[in-house]
Amino acid sequence: xxxxxxxxxxxxxxxxxxxxxxxxxxxxxxxxxxxxxxxxxxxxxxxxxxxxxxxxxxxxxxxxxxxxxxxxxxxxxxxxxxxxxxxxxxxxxxxxxxxxxxxxxxxxxxxxxxx
Numbered sequence: 001x002x003x004x005x006x007x008x009x010x011x012x013x014x015x016x017x018x019x020x021x022x023x024x025x026x027x028x029x030x031x032x033x034x035x036x037x038x039x040x041x042x043x044x045x046x047x048x049x050x051x052x053x054x055x056x057x058x059x060x061x062x063x064x065x066x067x068x069x070x071x072x073x074x075x076x077x078x079x080x081x082x083x084x085x086x087x088x089x090x091x092x093x094x095x096x097x098x099x100x101x102x103x104x105x106x107x108x109x110x111x112x113x114x115x
Contacts, residue, residue, distance in 0.1 A: 014038060019112070022052040022084070028059035031067035043074055047083050054110045057090035063097050072103065086110035 012029035023046055027039065039055075046053050055071065057063070071087060078085035086108045089095060098104040 014042065019054065022054050022086075024054045024056050026056040026059060028061075030062040031057075031060050031070070032062065032064045033066045036066045036070050040070060040073075043070075043077075043085075047074075047077055047081065047085075050083065052084035053086070055085070055087045057094050058088050060091050060094050063090075063094050065101075068097065068101050068103065071107065075107065078108070 012031065012035040013027070015026045015028075017024045017026060025039065025042060025046075029035070031039065043053065043055075053074075055074065057071075060067075074085050077083060087110065089109055089111065090098065095104065098107070
């Protein structure tokens with residue numbers, strides 16, 4: 001869907017697939033300040049359309065604080081608007097970042113959508 005080049009030369013990609021009634025947003029590459037905007041925009045569209053979403057973090061090689069904020073904001077939106085939002089557990093690097101930020105145990109996981 002989108003392949004912006006991040007500041008250090010890697011590629012970020014966001015693809016979509018369906019599992020049942022849920023849209024799975026599959027992220028690969030680096031989720032950071034330079035790439036988070038496209039994901040925010042698509043999540044807002046899906047939220048506004050009341051579409052269930054699984055954010056697949058398994059293909060990410062990097063996620064900074066803007067990526068953490070994106071996930072936490074989506075979680076807050078899900079609670080306040082009765083929107084179905086879940087995430088996969090993420091790559092080892094992403095899990096390390098989420099653990100360091102002390103949010104890893106606060107996220108709604110959907111292990112069935114991984115991959």
